[in-house]
Amino acid sequence: MVRIVSPITKLDEAKPLIEAGADELYCGVLTEEENRDLTNICCLNRRPSSFSNLRNFNELSCLVKIAKDSGVKVSLTLNEFYTKQQFDNVKQQIEKAVGLGVDAIIAVDLGVIEELRQYRDKIKLHIGVGGTTFNHNTVQFYRNLGARRIILPRHLSLTEISQIRSMTGGGEPDLECLILNERCHNIDGLCGFEHGVFSYKKTQAIVSKYAQTLKKIYRFLPKWLVNFVHVYGMEKELACCFNYKIREKRGRDVFPEKTRPRLEDFFDADSFLNACGACSLGELENAGVKFVKIVGRVFFKDKVNDVKFIRHCLGLLENGSLSPGEYNNLAMKAYRKYFNKRCKRSYCYYP
């Protein structure tokens, strides 16, 4: 059965996530010293915000202990590409993670992958989405470098995932696919949009100061308001979701007026944030995918609800008596129940 990998951003989420059915947890750490020295936008993982990371290694240590007591594994994200001046901090994070008994590091930088060779017996290497694994040769490339698992990019069809698995045979590296939230339309790993720039601005710095209080307030806000703030914040934060206007158009008209609105799909923050691949769980499993990852290391996302939803869908599949059509209907009903909104075709992770 496919296993669920869930994000975690604060320690008190650990037990509820495990109870909801998470098989593994992944997180990043952004310490106060790093934040002060290099600012949040030079963060060592791809979530450049103190909202989205554990605050120090003591928290990571506690998380590992809680997880181990329940037989759940923990991965640390070091999934950026690093300059020379960042690399000492990266090495320190790796050493600390090994010392704390973290199970795996999610990496994409060849420098980190090389560094992890010396810890091969102590910590596993998982290749992140930014590793841009589009074919079996790339799987082979990372396998030769010691990868035990590869998280595939969003931009692969179910057929392509199946082809990659069949060309690489069974065994390691295992394959992991994204299943919920944040279906970027650009290729993660080949995208130069800089996130976190908005967070660096003064107003956001004030928000950051009161982050813990805000986290508490968020729990009591209605879901529609959380979603509105989420969409607005993401549009400001990510740049790739800006509502771009077309300034001029020359040459032959490949975007005639009546189809022009379809370009809006490309910049649609709603479809990006609420993306879901639950209907494809069975096909992913048949394709040889062993892990599904819930995206979203942001504090205001209800991660427990996400895990419960995917666990519910896996339960439907375990039943084994449902036809694909029946399963899809039940999964869509479950989406409405868990997220209080209708599933849309434009949300589909694997259309």
Add this chain to the structure above:
Amino acid sequence: MEESLYITNKKDLCFWEEKYRRLYYGNEFCSHLMPVPGELEEILNFAEGKNTGFSLVTGYAAEGDLQKYEALFKILEKRRPDSEVVINDWGILELCRDFPMQRLLGRLLSKQKKCMRILDIVGKLPPRAARHFQEISLNENFIGFLMRNGIKRVEMDNSLQGYRITAAGDLSFSLYMPYAYLTTTRLCPSNICNQEKGAGLRIPLSCKRTCRSAECLRLYSAQMPVDLLLKGNTVFYESGKVNLLYPNRQLDRIVFQPVIPL
């Protein structure tokens, strides 16, 4: 400084000038736009006629594209084993290991900070953080890996906030001008107009190459300091003035793109 011409369409051979020492041909962003074997033979004939160096530019490759690349490498092995292959997918590096051509690290893998929003904040950041945005992500381990794998040249974009090349071992660098790529996708915007509205963004199974016959779309937002250029599946911006912060002899090649390389 060596000057090279980079084109992705054989009709753009008209941009060739005698000052160029090398011809780059191929496509980094879309395998549908990679040359077919006959087209590559024609381009090689042209390069031979001009007695110039040749570099095949490759992109990221889905499973079904690998055979296409292998066929092109076989032609290069036979006709121009001295040519270069620009690698933008680690799987293509694996494929290329059995061939004699020289390998270069393409700009999709050289991981430079290039978002123009950095311009808004780079002056306000602490010095170490500002420097972070001006360096290429080449740490010592990465450089060691490149050297061990026979990659001696790194291709980079002319990012707007400026950049510096420091402690990069024995590597050489090429600079792509005047178009820097910002992002790319397999969910091609040129193709979504053929889809039903609200159907979600799909990976196109086939391609009519509509991007080839259309000019780019200029996108703007109040949040962005410069306009974006959307062509086919990729977003670029213009950067026509060399923004190297300190002179460095390791940067010894300019790769000129007369048109957006799609």
